[in-house]
Amino acid sequence: MKMRIFVPRDAAAIAVGADEVATALEQVAAQRGLSIEIIRTGSRGLCWLEPMVEVATLKGRVAYGPVGPEDVASVFESMASNGSHPLQLGAADEIPWLKRQTRLTFARCGVIDPRSLDDYRTHGGYKGLARALSLGSDAILNEVTASGLRGRGGAGFPTGIKWKTVAQAKADRKFIVCNADEGDSGTFADRMIMEGDPFLVIEGMTTAGITVGATKGYIYIRSEYPHAVEAMNAAIAAAKRGGYLGDNIGGSSYSFDLEVRVGAGAYVCGEETSLLESLEGRRGLVRAKPPLPAHYGLFGKPTVINNVLSFAAIPFILAEGAKAYADFGMGRSRGTMPIQLAGNIRQGGLFETAFGVTLGELVDDIGGGTATGRPIRAVQVGGPLGAYFPRALFDTPFDYEAFAARDGLIGHGGIVVFDDSVDMRKQARFAMEFCAIESCGKCTPCRIGSTRGVETIEKIINGERVGENLALVEDLCNTMKFGSLCALGGFTPYPVLSALKHFREDFAPVPTTLQAAE
Amino acid sequence: MTAVYEPRYERWDETRGAEIIAEHSKQEGATLVILHALQAAFGYVPEAAVPMVAQALNLSRAEVHGVFTFYHDFRHKPAGRHVLKLCRAEACQAAGGDALAARAEAKLGVSLGSTTADDRVTLEPIYCLGLCATAPSAMFDGRLIGRLDERRIDALVAEAQR
Ligand SMILES: Cc1cc2nc3c(=O)[nH]c(=O)nc-3n(C[C@H](O)[C@H](O)[C@H](O)COP(=O)(O)O)c2cc1C
Ligand code: SF4
Ligand code: FES
Ligand code: FES
Numbered sequence: 001m002k003m004r005i006f007v008p009r010d011a012a013a014i015a016v017g018a019d020e021v022a023t024a025l026e027q028v029a030a031q032r033g034l035s036i037e038i039i040r041t042g043s044r045g046l047c048w049l050e051p052m053v054e055v056a057t058l059k060g061r062v063a064y065g066p067v068g069p070e071d072v073a074s075v076f077e078s079m080a081s082n083g084s085h086p087l088q089l090g091a092a093d094e095i096p097w098l099k100r101q102t103r104l105t106f107a108r109c110g111v112i113d114p115r116s117l118d119d120y121r122t123h124g125g126y127k128g129l130a131r132a133l134s135l136g137s138d139a140i141l142n143e144v145t146a147s148g149l150r151g152r153g154g155a156g157f158p159t160g161i162k163w164k165t166v167a168q169a170k171a172d173r174k175f176i177v178c179n180a181d182e183g184d185s186g187t188f189a190d191r192m193i194m195e196g197d198p199f200l201v202i203e204g205m206t207t208a209g210i211t212v213g214a215t216k217g218y219i220y221i222r223s224e225y226p227h228a229v230e231a232m233n234a235a236i237a238a239a240k241r242g243g244y245l246g247d248n249i250g251g252s253s254y255s256f257d258l259e260v261r262v263g264a265g266a267y268v269c270g271e272e273t274s275l276l277e278s279l280e281g282r283r284g285l286v287r288a289k290p291p292l293p294a295h296y297g298l299f300g301k302p303t304v305i306n307n308v309l310s311f312a313a314i315p316f317i318l319a320e321g322a323k324a325y326a327d328f329g330m331g332r333s334r335g336t337m338p339i340q341l342a343g344n345i346r347q348g349g350l351f352e353t354a355f356g357v358t359l360g361e362l363v364d365d366i367g368g369g370t371a372t373g374r375p376i377r378a379v380q381v382g383g384p385l386g387a388y389f390p391r392a393l394f395d396t397p398f399d400y401e402a403f404a405a406r407d408g409l410i411g412h413g414g415i416v417v418f419d420d421s422v423d424m425r426k427q428a429r430f431a432m433e434f435c436a437i438e439s440c441g442k443c444t445p446c447r448i449g450s451t452r453g454v455e456t457i458e459k460i461i462n463g464e465r466v467g468e469n470l471a472l473v474e475d476l477c478n479t480m481k482f483g484s485l486c487a488l489g490g491f492t493p494y495p496v497l498s499a500l501k502h503f504r505e506d507f508a509p510v511p512t513t514l515q516a517a518e
Numbered sequence: 519m520t521a522v523y524e525p526r527y528e529r530w531d532e533t534r535g536a537e538i539i540a541e542h543s544k545q546e547g548a549t550l551v552i553l554h555a556l557q558a559a560f561g562y563v564p565e566a567a568v569p570m571v572a573q574a575l576n577l578s579r580a581e582v583h584g585v586f587t588f589y590h591d592f593r594h595k596p597a598g599r600h601v602l603k604l605c606r607a608e609a610c611q612a613a614g615g616d617a618l619a620a621r622a623e624a625k626l627g628v629s630l631g632s633t634t635a636d637d638r639v640t641l642e643p644i645y646c647l648g649l650c651a652t653a654p655s656a657m658f659d660g661r662l663i664g665r666l667d668e669r670r671i672d673a674l675v676a677e678a679q680r
Contacts, residue, residue, distance in 0.1 A: 187650070262551075282547075283585050344613050
């Protein structure tokens with residue numbers, strides 16, 4: 001029998017040598033005169049074990065990792081002979097880090113061939129759309145609303161309400177837009193799902209289309225994600241061939257078409273109105289709201305704009321019912337969140353779990369502490385606009401409201417771990433610098449305030465009139481918070497003020513941590 | 519053996535430029551699509567192409583110029599033979615990216631955002647490649663590299679200088 005070997009084609013796996021491993025496996029097999037089939041999957045999200053390679057056995061898939069090109073010969077030998085190997089991880093599905101998760105959105109990611117529509121369907125794909133087609137618009141809206149799904153792009157707005165607004169709007173054309181700009185450092189879930197299970201995103205967007213009466217959708221993917229662009233384009237072409245995009249979707253009377261558009265390196269274009277401007281071919285200047293995109297969106301038409309993960313949650317909700325989703329979670333945060341563990345972390349990757357897990361469990365227990373082995377000192381949650389949390393706040397549960405109550409945000413679910421060598425003055429400075437680089441320029445507090453912020457924090461770093469300048473930074477932050485049009489200028493104060501508040505010792509004329517290290 | 523440099527891009531040519539513009543100008547909101555296509559062909563967006571894009575899309579020159587300058591991706595002149603982009607965002611900073619960026623700058627003798635005098639290497643910052651769990655990360659001529667360390671940075675710099 002032909003051996004079936006699974007090697008990820010996820011960008012993070014490729015970046016650490018997955019392509020070389022695939023090539024080496026073919027060579028070794030050829031030398032041994034054995035015929036193998038290599039299936040390029042997405043990633044299971046255990047990034048510290050990438051490249052993680054699996055072989056199909058009678059007892060399910062057995063994993064090995066991290067496999068370097070130099071390990072390939074011995075790993076192949078072990079696969080062929082069912083023998084043991086130091087890199088063998090046992091049955092893939094039984095790996096504790098995977099088993100502890102609740103994978104609703106990422107159930108297929110890393111398992112199936114993302115280029116194969118058949119594989120997607122065999123693994124339960126398009127069941128949600130089939131049910132949606134039988135339900136009709138009103139009943140779909142009820143399901144999405146009852147699931148409690150809130151937008152996964154950061155703001156946490158209820159998806160059902162957004163869809164309903166667009167469904168009720170009267171217009172000759174409506175649009176579905178998928179926000180795949182994923183600019184937050186520490187986040188990669190959108191990328192992983194687009195590369196590992198792209199039909200899921202298509203199914204979610206198609207469902208949105210039939211619900212609100214839109215026949216055209218765009219996926220706006222950042223240019224830093226060439227592999228995701230390729231994966232989505234391939235899946236769109238396959239879905240068209242298979243009758244899942246175009247006219248008479250799945251044999252119904254509905255039509256829906258999709259197109260990928262690529263961003264051009266502007267963080268602010270992740271903000272929904274800036275993204276719409278960019279899609280229309282203009283500079284990504286943020287629009288004043290109202291009007292909301294739901295009323296006046298792309299090309300002035302009613303538009304559903306959602307994050308990749310919001311669309312990707314939809315097929316499960318429709319296939320299994322709203323309750324099956326809403327049964328997970330806490331408070332007003334229902335369902336699961338694909339959490340991304342990143343930075344200086346021993347076991348980084350994608351961990352999908354119900355809301356409510358604490359920050360401490362995530363970084364200490366699941367993440368296993370830092371990669372450097374030094375103590376964790378600060379954790380930034382929610383990207384460049386998110387607050388830095390000290391250990392004292394590690395009991396915060398992963399939940400929109402709990403983080404907001406502590407002057408933070410969960411954003412798109414990215415968690416970046418820093419060890420005790422971090423200089424929080426530098427992190428505060430960077431937050432301001434990033435805002436200055438990426439500001440769309442429309443409002444003064446953001447454009448000018450961030451540049452002034454960089455200068456002032458630099459003075460603090462140089463020990464110039466520290467007390468006075470600290471007060472000035474706090475003042476600037478307040479101006480930005482209340483005088484900015486969008487959350488780039490409005491939320492940049494979060495990382496800055498949290499650094500000042502929780503790590504004040506770093507901002508003393510001579511940082512005490514430096515003294516201690518001396 | 520002396521390496522022969524194979525240019526990755528076409529030389530700017532007005533007819534070819536017009537062809538590329540025409541190929542995409544029927545799409546709704548085509549400006550970014552066209553600028554990307556021009557840069558993919560020529561390695562940058564030649565100044566001469568801006569009025570051509572404006573005319574094809576029935577926009578003012580100023581509008582197209584505004585779009586062109588707003589986005590960090592679009593180049594006003596050709597880059598060096600190789601482009602090394604180092605991720606400078608938070609997750610890569612946490613994983614030791616600052617020191618590696620400084621090392622690359624020192625080895626190449628240029629700071630991030632500039633090109634070596636011999637036009638061999640353009641060194642640029644990039645803000646997140648979505649490889650934040652295998653940080654620090656880089657992109658070298660479109661190829662992704664994770665788990666950067668001193669050895670890997672040195673190898674990349676050497677490859678770029680060849
Ligand atoms: C500066 C800025 C950047 C943003 N970047 C993203 C992004 O990359 N991806 C995203 O989905 N939402 C991003 N958002 C949030 C969007 O504006 C918007 O809330 C989201 O696309 C709505 O989709 P959702 O309801 O599914 O979350 C950003 C917001 C701001 C202010
Ligand atoms: S806050 Fe900044 S990014 Fe947002 S609209 Fe104002 S200038 Fe633009
Ligand atoms: S990029 Fe728009 S103000 Fe700098
Ligand atoms: S922060 Fe460097 S890859 Fe995400």
